[in-house]
Amino acid sequence: xxxxxxxxxxxxxxxxxxxxxxxxxxxxxxxxxxxxxxxxxxxxxxxxxxxxxxxxxxxxxxxxxxxxxxxxxxxxxxxxxxxxxxxxxxxxxxxxxxxxxxxxxxxxxxxxxxxxxxxxxxxxxxxxxxxxxxxxxxxxxxxxxxxxxxxxxxxxxxxxxxxxxxxxxxxxxxxxxxxxxxxxxxxxxxxxxxxxxxxxxxxxxxxxxxxxxxxxxxxxxxxxxxxxxxxxxxxxxxxxxxxxxxxxxxxxxxxxxxxxxxxxxxxxxxxxxxxxxxxxxxxxxxxxxxxxxxxxxxxxxxxxxxxxxxxxxxxxxxxxxxxxxxxxxxxxxxxxxx
Amino acid sequence: xxxxxxxxxxxxxxxxxxxxxxxxxxxxxxxxxxxxxxxxxxxxxxxxxxxxxxxxxxxxxxxxxxxxxxxxxxxxxxxxxxxxxxxxxxxxxxxxxxxxxxxxxxxxxxxxxxxxxxxxxxxxxxxxxxxxxxxxxxxxxxxxxxxxxxxxxxxxxxxxxxxxxxxxxxxxxxxxxxxxxxxxxxxxxxxxxxxxxxxxxxxxxxxxxxxxxxxxxxxxxxxxxxxxxxxxxxxxxxxxxxxxxxxxxxxxxxxxxxxxxxxxxxxxxxxxxxxxxxxxxxxxxxxxxxxxxxxxxxxxxxxxxxxxxxxxxxxxxxxxxxxxxxxxxxxxxxxxxxxxxxxxxxxxxxxxxxxxxxxxxxxxxxxxxxxxxxxxxxxxxxxxxxxxxxxxxxxxxxxxxxxxxxxxxxxxxxxxxxxxxxxxxxxxxxxxxxxxxxxxxxxxxxxxxxxxxxxxxxxxxxxxxxxxxxxxxxxxxxxxxxxxxxxxxxxxxxxxxxxxxxxxxxxx
Ligand SMILES: NC(=O)c1ccc[n+]([C@@H]2O[C@H](COP(=O)([O-])OP(=O)(O)OC[C@H]3O[C@@H](n4cnc5c(N)ncnc54)[C@H](OP(=O)(O)O)[C@@H]3O)[C@@H](O)[C@H]2O)c1
Numbered sequence: 079x080x081x082x083x084x085x086x087x088x089x090x091x092x093x094x095x096x097x098x099x100x101x102x103x104x105x106x107x108x109x110x111x112x113x114x115x116x117x118x119x120x121x122x123x124x125x126x127x128x129x130x131x132x133x134x135x136x137x138x139x140x141x142x143x144x145x146x147x148x149x150x151x152x153x154x155x156x157x158x159x160x161x162x163x164x165x166x167x168x169x170x171x172x173x174x175x176x177x178x179x180x181x182x183x184x185x186x187x188x189x190x191x192x193x194x195x196x197x198x199x200x201x202x203x204x205x206x207x208x209x210x211x212x213x214x215x216x217x218x219x220x221x222x223x224x225x226x227x228x229x230x231x232x233x234x235x236x237x238x239x240x241x242x243x244x245x246x247x248x249x250x251x252x253x254x255x256x257x258x259x260x261x262x263x264x265x266x267x268x269x270x271x272x273x274x275x276x277x278x279x280x281x282x283x284x285x286x287x288x289x290x291x292x293x294x295x296x297x298x299x300x301x302x303x304x305x306x307x308x309x310x311x312x313x314x315x316x317x318x319x320x321x322x323x324x325x326x327x328x329x330x331x332x333x334x335x336x337x338x339x340x341x342x343x344x345x346x347x348x349x350x351x352x353x354x355x356x357x358x359x360x361x362x363x364x365x366x367x368x369x370x371x372x373x374x375x376x377x378x379x380x381x382x383x384x385x386x387x388x389x390x391x392x393x394x395x396x397x398x399x400x401x402x403x404x405x406x407x408x409x410x411x412x413x414x415x416x
Numbered sequence: 417x418x419x420x421x422x423x424x425x426x427x428x429x430x431x432x433x434x435x436x437x438x439x440x441x442x443x444x445x446x447x448x449x450x451x452x453x454x455x456x457x458x459x460x461x462x463x464x465x466x467x468x469x470x471x472x473x474x475x476x477x478x479x480x481x482x483x484x485x486x487x488x489x490x491x492x493x494x495x496x497x498x499x500x501x502x503x504x505x506x507x508x509x510x511x512x513x514x515x516x517x518x519x520x521x522x523x524x525x526x527x528x529x530x531x532x533x534x535x536x537x538x539x540x541x542x543x544x545x546x547x548x549x550x551x552x553x554x555x556x557x558x559x560x561x562x563x564x565x566x567x568x569x570x571x572x573x574x575x576x577x578x579x580x581x582x583x584x585x586x587x588x589x590x591x592x593x594x595x596x597x598x599x600x601x602x603x604x605x606x607x608x609x610x611x612x613x614x615x616x617x618x619x620x621x622x623x624x625x626x627x628x629x630x631x632x633x634x635x636x637x638x639x640x641x642x643x644x645x646x647x648x649x650x651x652x653x654x655x656x657x658x659x660x661x662x663x664x665x666x667x668x669x670x671x672x673x674x675x676x677x678x679x680x681x682x683x684x685x686x687x688x689x690x691x692x693x694x695x696x697x698x699x700x701x702x703x704x705x706x707x708x709x710x711x712x713x714x715x716x717x718x719x720x721x722x723x724x725x726x727x728x729x730x731x732x733x734x735x736x737x738x739x740x741x742x743x744x745x746x747x748x749x750x751x752x753x754x755x756x757x758x759x760x761x762x763x764x765x766x767x768x769x770x771x772x773x774x775x776x777x778x779x780x781x782x783x784x785x786x787x788x789x790x791x792x793x794x795x796x797x798x799x800x801x802x803x804x805x806x807x808x809x810x811x812x813x814x815x816x817x818x819x820x821x822x823x824x825x826x827x828x829x830x831x832x833x834x835x836x837x838x839x840x841x842x843x844x845x846x847x848x849x850x851x852x853x854x855x856x857x858x859x860x861x862x863x864x865x866x867x868x869x870x871x872x873x874x875x876x877x878x879x880x881x882x883x884x885x886x887x888x889x890x891x892x893x894x895x896x897x898x899x900x901x902x903x904x905x906x907x908x909x910x911x912x913x914x915x916x917x918x919x920x921x922x923x924x
Contacts, residue, residue, distance in 0.1 A: 292466060
């Protein structure tokens with residue numbers, strides 16, 4: 079479908095530009111012996127994003143494009159990396175462009191700057207086939223590559239078939255996918271192929287899961303988890319959200335498939351996805367209800383406790399995933415149940 | 417405990433506390449309001465506090481539960497560090513706060529306490545677990561422990577529950593009183609129930625020393641007398657004694673800082689790796705190291721220990737009082753507001769390596785760090801003053817927790833011009849997350865029953881054995897004090913102590 083080839087960009091040229099950038103950063107710093115910039119890198123972080131993002135305007139829609147830069151900058155503090163942001167603008171005209179810059183911050187009470195490098199590549203869909211070669215040349219040597227695919231649709235592009243084998247971790251967000259079943263099946267295939275997959279829709283329910291675990295630390299419920307026969311999860315979106323599917327599957331992964339899990343609409347739209355979780359069985363009843371933006375209430379045997387549930391940013395979610403070394407077996411089991 | 421909980425996800429979930437009640441003796445005091453309550457509230461903020469949780473405060477002041485809640489609310493709102501105060505969360509947390517007034521020397525108090533604890537256990541479902549926290553002056557430790565014992569409060573009601581006690585430093589005023597305190601504690605509590613808190617060990621960077629040493633393959637081979645020239649441990653405070661002059665006058669820097677905190681830090685830096693990372697294994701190694709510190713004879717003390725006291729001076733363009741001019745201080749006081757000691761560890765790893773430890777008040781700035789100074793390269797290839805500077809590894813404990821390694825590098829351009837550069841790792845900013853305060857870590861640990869970061873009696877005794885001869889030697893002498901100006905880095909004699917071995921104090 080593509081016609082004229084875009085002006086080629088070469089990894090080597092970009093790397094050269096990066097080198098010049100480091101030299102000029104070094105020169106900007108004074109001659110004072112304790113200063114100088116510190117170049118830090120622990121991985122290659124490739125963020126792929128479609129522009130402008132599709133999706134609705136409700137609270138569950140992906141953040142706007144400007145946020146990607148901020149999110150990447152925020153992540154750099156914990157995971158200094160060579161960040162490559164691949165922007166895929168909509169449109170059929172061939173376009174392939176790259177620029178480099180540095181993300182610097184001054185963490186040590188103004189003694190020394192830490193800098194990470196960021197490369198931005200813009201490529202329209204017709205030009206995407208040229209991208210894998212560029213990426214291969216740009217990955218930081220001896221370090222893992224993490225691919226954060228902000229837009230699920232992008233994974234369908236053939237270019238990603240070539241990029242995926244380079245990655246040791248794929249981060250996606252199922253929150254806004256159009257056909258969840260198909261999508262989850264795709265994730266399962268990738269996972270069984272040996273790639274670690276992390277889904278931010280799963281990360282978002284960590285606190286729900288943790289609260290459930292906490293319920294069963296309670297004196298009245300200790301040791302009673304196995305008595306649970308049914309779990310009701312109420313969500314506030316029009317369609318069943320992936321988060322609710324995950325939560326339901328997780329309960330079954332923990333307690334066994336025979337537990338009855340009901341996913342139902344809460345009846346009223348709220349600025350959050352999961353509204354309530356009720357766990358019941360012989361002599362056991364416990365619930366966790368979202369009260370407002372920042373908190374849930376946990377209730378068991380007439381005793382209620384408020385828990386903080388601050389809204390998490392993308393950077394916080396990705397950070398949680400990056401902090402996990404190796405496979406996440408619980409997530410894998412849950413994915414297999416869906 | 418939470419063993420049978422099928423919902424666990426150790427990969428992602430924070431450690432959660434089992435249900436319990438925390439009894440705070442001295443709840444009306446400074447430590448409780450400044451550190452303990454803010455730490456417990458912060459744990460609630462992080463969803464670590466279980467629903468079955470309660471705090472029972474005690475001191476003499478008459479207060480209702482409601483009044484106590486209000487008072488603690490003010491304290492938490494005021495002293496909470498880098499966390500938001502959420503009224504709704506507080507309201508929930510405060511429902512678990514109770515208060516019982518009474519004098520610690522009154523046996524009736526413990527009976528009333530037993531009654532309250534029973535009601536609280538039923539109301540809050542604390543599962544019979546109780547943690548006693550002694551946040552009072554040390555003179556009260558004896559009466560409290562006896563009181564708890566006579567009311568049978570040290571005994572858990574059933575097999576699955578526990579009773580523990582946290583004791584704040586100082587653990588004795590000297591070796592003799594340390595033994596006395598221990599006897600008193602053990603009349604009532606078993607050692608496994610006792611948690612002696614040294615909040616230095618709860619600091620992230622002190623814990624990180626272990627991770628740094630034993631989690632990396634490249635440092636440990638260098639961690640010995642062959643490569644390390646000497647070690648400097650500095651704990652400097654810029655403030656004076658403030659309103660605690662009366663108390664401090666009896667303590668001094670050697671007792672207040674070196675005997676406990678800094679010797680523990682030194683033990684962490686110098687201990688052997690333990691076979692496993694388990695509370696007693698780690699503490700065994702720490703204790704072994706403390707026992708290997710050479711106990712000095714009087715003639716050695718003369719050369720290896722320096723007391724100091726600040727006189728008037730200027731800090732930040734303002735006049736600062738001398739120690740003897742502070743409120744409540746005897747104008748003739750011989751108190752060491754500064755101490756510097758050279759310790760040696762008599763084992764194969766460290767024989768002959770000096771460990772210089774200093775701590776003082778009214779220093780130019782507040783800083784605690786450890787500097788590992790390596791030997792210089794055996795042969796100086798590059799004729800430059802810089803290249804003969806040894807490598808230094810700095811473990812910073814406060815104010816910015818982190819690690820830096822200083823090494824030499826060639827300056828770009830012709831010739832071999834050298835320049836020292838430093839590789840920095842900053843704990844807070846590198847992980848981008850808030851580091852928990854030492855009290856959060858330690859409270860979490862004790863409620864979980866993890867004593868790794870707590871001091872054991874044999875460690876307390878070992879460090880008193882090291883420090884006691886110095887205290888005794890100093891007590892018999894009259895020094896010409898003050899001997900350093902407020903706002904300076906300590907007395908000249910301290911510099912001379914290092915100079916005798918060809919070393920100099922770094923300026924942190
Ligand atoms: N403050 C710190 O930052 C800090 C740091 C490290 C270690 N420590 C150690 O922690 C402990 C507590 O320190 P602190 O500064 O909080 O102590 P504090 O303020 O002197 O004492 C705590 C409270 O105990 C109560 N109290 C005193 N005598 C009592 C009695 N006979 N019966 C019942 N209650 C009594 C007092 O309240 P009422 O007047 O209402 O009775 C007082 O407010 C000490 O061992 C100290 O060495 C403190």
